[in-house]
Amino acid sequence: MKITTEYLRFAPKSMAWCAIDADNYDGAPDATGESHSIGQGPTEFDAVVDLIEQLKYWRKHETRTVIERDAFPCAFCNATFALPAPRYEHEIKCAAESVR
Numbered sequence: 648m649k650i651t652t653e654y655l656r657f658a659p660k661s662m663a664w665c666a667i668d669a670d671n672y673d674g675a676p677d678a679t680g681e682s683h684s685i686g687q688g689p690t691e692f693d694a695v696v697d698l699i700e701q702l703k704y705w706r707k708h709e710t711r712t713v714i715e716r717d718a719f720p721c722a723f724c725n726a727t728f729a730l731p732a733p734r735y736e737h738e739i740k741c742a743a744e745s746v747r
Contacts, residue, residue: 648722650698650742652691662687663696666700670720671715695742 649669655662666686673683684705686698720727723741 648702648720648738650695650722652694654691661689664688664691666691666694666698668698692743696739697740699735699742 648671650666651669652664652666654664658665663688668684672685675683684698684701686694686696686701688694690698721738721741723738723744726737
């Protein structure tokens with residue numbers, strides 16, 4: 648996962664930052680689920696957290712098996728996790744440290 652952020656100068660302040668997973672983001676109007684997730688927020692950190700929460704939802708509700716999703720790396724450090732849930736909690740902490 649490679650999270651990229653962008654400041655949207657003319658957006659309302661509550662959506663001034665956006666974040667996407669550059670490795671999986673599709674952007675097509677007909678895209679669904681994880682490939683269409685965009686995090687938004689008033690700060691860069693809030694946008695990253697919003698994106699991670701959306702990805703957490705989609706990964707929880709996808710039909711893929713755990714075996715197909717094995718070895719999830721953290722987007723901010725070298726840690727890897729066998730299941731996505733512990734990784735998301737870890738990434739929120741890493742994201743907070745990287746934004747400060």
